[in-house]
Structure formats: structure tokens, C-alpha cells
Amino acid sequence: MSKKACQIAIVDDDPLVLKAFKRLLSTRSLDARTYDSSLHFLASLDNERPDCLILDVHMPHMTGLELRMNMMRRGIRIPTIFISAHSDPGTRARCEAAGAVAFLAKPISDDALFSAIEAAVGFA
Secondary structure: OOOOOOEEEEEOOOHHHHHHHHHHHHOOOOEEEEEOOHHHHHHHOOOOOOOEEEEEOOOOOOOHHHHHHHHHHOOOOOOEEEEEOOOOHHHHHHHHHOOOOEEEEOOOOHHHHHHHHHHHHOOO
């Protein structure tokens, strides 16, 4: 019996971040799905639910925190790792209050990212 690949959704408005994360996660056989906006990610939830969400805090139209709150209101619970280029204590506290598994400041080390994913979904 084969083990289901862990699916990770990455939401960031920077295409270079999406490409780099997708490539990095593939080195651990993780199925990475990328979304360039919160709205595109929300639309995908009708068809599938990822095991973990990597979510940029600062995005246009709907921030990462707004997306997380929207999902919580709808009863959608996905372990979430927030990422941000702005690592101020207030932003970190708001992410933690929203139930973040982790808050990682860009640039993110590979080890920190994989540790956060492991905490979120427990992959080996």
C-alpha cells in the first residue's frame, strides 16, 4: 500500500518565492501547489484541501491573516505556517493568535521550513 504524498499549499504574491518553495519541497517528495493570491487559493478549496498551508502575511486584496480568519469563519482548519519579510513583534503575535503553527521571517532557512512543516503535518 503506498503512502499518500503530503500536499502543501503555498500562497504568495511573489512568483519567485512560489517557484523556489515548490522546487525545495519537491526534494522531500512533498506535493506543492502554488497560488499567487488568497482568492485563487480560496477558489481551490472547493476541489481539494491541503495538509498544510504556507501563507505570506502581506499580499494585496486579501492578506494572509484575512485569509486565515476567513477560513476559520467557514470552519476550514488547515495547519498554517505564516511567512513574512516583515518580522515585527505585532505581526508575529497576530499570526500566533490566529493559530499559526509557525511564523517564519524571510529569508527562510530550509531547516526552519521543514521543521515547521513537520510540526504541522508530522511527515517523516
